[in-house]
Amino acid sequence: VQRHEGEAGYDEDLLARIAAGSQPALAELIARHGRRLRIFAARFLGNHSDAEEVAQEVFIAVWKQAVRFDSEKGRATTWLYRMATNRCIDWKRRRALRSFVGLDDMDVAADEPDAEARTGARQELAVVRQGISQLPARQRMALLLRAVADLDTSAIAEAMGSSVGSAEQLLVRARRSLRDYLSGGHKEGR
């Protein structure tokens, strides 16, 4: 039985069609998840062009590996973000290595213009972005998986390859750190 858009299991159906070689199904999956996945990667990596590359790699991997997806073991969204988190971590390591050997001197978390945090109509959101970028990597990832990808704690744990308790702790710490930052910590830091 084929499910319709909005129904539970629709993404799993799309993956089954992708596994059978349907490019329109892949295009639909990108339309459904591409935006959030790219925003997640951009905020985790702090760089939009890297996020674009990561998003492309994730969907190419989906195309190649959709046959391996097992809906008995988890949801399609969790599988998708598991791939995204792995690629983000790989990408960050690659950038760090390139930076170390001098091929790349760009700060991966620094494409947020600092001036944006001080001026402009969207000042508050810019401060929030600054706060997110300053969280430790795993806290940032957990918070983005919750807020941007809309995953619940068990799905966050699965996507990050950690226990549910650990994911909960990361979320609690991330929110506390971000609240501290927003309630004035960012001013003291300057």
Next chain:
Amino acid sequence: MTRDEFEENRRRFGDDFNAWPAPYRQQGRDFLEGRAGAAGGEDKALDRLVLEAAAAETDEQALTRKVLARIDEDRARAPFWSWAWLSPAAMAASVVAVLAAATAAGYTLGADEGSLESDLIAFAIGAPELAGDDLPGIGEEGEL
């Protein structure tokens, strides 16, 4: 129940509000659940703020075009290179082919190279005729 009343009752009856006298027990539970609900609401509000702050202009159609183009490029390259080459069977076949080619090349080189280090090459590859005229035979050695 206010926070002060809750704290006062905690001092009087202990930390576990389930052990408090009945009229206070339910009030204590309501107070804590209200706080938990408020905290949950605060978390949701913060999550919404994070989502709003993280949002950026994206173009899913462009992303789709790029992904499909890269898939087509991979397909075009497939005759020359495929992940199937990394399968154990393909790897074993490749090793056998390389060894066979190396052996054949060794014999050819050993047979043709009469002048240059031919004895050493022949000895290395084990060609019988290359035991050579210059090396003493078993019989000769026995006669010494």
